[in-house]
Amino acid sequence: MALQREQAPAGRFLWSSTGLQQQGYPPKQSQARHPSPPEVAILKQIRCICLRLMALTPSTMLALGTGLPDFELPQVTGGRLNSSSLDQRPVLLMVLCAHCPFVKHVEPEITRLDHDFSNAVQLVGVSSNSLITHPQDGPEQLADQAKRHGWSFPYLLDEQQTLARALRAACTPEFYLFSPDGEGLQSLRYRGQLDDSRPGNDQPLDGRDLRAALEAVLTGALVNPDQTASVGCNVKWNPGHEPEWFG
Numbered sequence: 001m002a003l004q005r006e007q008a009p010a011g012r013f014l015w016s017s018t019g020l021q022q023q024g025y026p027p028k029q030s031q032a033r034h035p036s037p038p039e040v041a042i043l044k045q046i047r048c049i050c051l052r053l054m055a056l057t058p059s060t061m062l063a064l065g066t067g068l069p070d071f072e073l074p075q076v077t078g079g080r081l082n083s084s085s086l087d088q089r090p091v092l093l094m095v096l097c098a099h100c101p102f103v104k105h106v107e108p109e110i111t112r113l114d115h116d117f118s119n120a121v122q123l124v125g126v127s128s129n130s131l132i133t134h135p136q137d138g139p140e141q142l143a144d145q146a147k148r149h150g151w152s153f154p155y156l157l158d159e160q161q162t163l164a165r166a167l168r169a170a171c172t173p174e175f176y177l178f179s180p181d182g183e184g185l186q187s188l189r190y191r192g193q194l195d196d197s198r199p200g201n202d203q204p205l206d207g208r209d210l211r212a213a214l215e216a217v218l219t220g221a222l223v224n225p226d227q228t229a230s231v232g233c234n235v236k237w238n239p240g241h242e243p244e245w246f247g
Helices: 037-053 102-117 139-149 162-166 208-219
Strands: 013-016 019-022 073-074 080-082 091-097 121-126 155-157 174-180 184-191 231-233
Touching: 073 155, 091 102, 102 121, 102 139, 102 208, 102 231, 139 155, 174 208, 184 208
Parallel strands: 091 121, 121 155
Antiparallel strands: 013 019, 073 080, 091 174, 174 184
């Protein structure tokens, strides 16, 4: 038990439950200290190791030529979006969420894509993560994410995970680019990664793969069918309703 003394002569030390302090002087406050450059380097290495140890999930690579799934889903800022209201411009569906470090890593490039292509392409974000297991991906958090990054595209909440199932979505982030075929039906032209950049791998975050596909569909060129799967955190399925491609 710590000793405690109610009174002591001025200038003398007394014991309290917090230790030894001098009467008449306030206890010293601990000062926050910024880590030194070597400590920062160590912390970055630890972060990279932790990311490598995470269970990384690749895209299932939905078959090219697949039609755009029908959907009607709520937007995180209010209202609903029906796929039938989309026009004949290409459609880019982006499977995102608020908490995943792989999504956080690509947020700046998504902002640039929105700025560069929003007039020619219909960008649509969708979060399908379970709100049962991951309430941090709820509509308020998603709306805040969109506001912080200045995203102007609709951001949908796929709470029942119907759109994720139709896309055979597996991870966040994932990107699905559709454009009209000869009959005017939106068909899948690209699915996979944004680029080679991942948290901690020092590759440039420039959207190279997806941008090449976007430029191709906008100029009428063929999209290179040699496409690389996206990799990230797995979609958080509602417990007991995991699809057959999960795990």
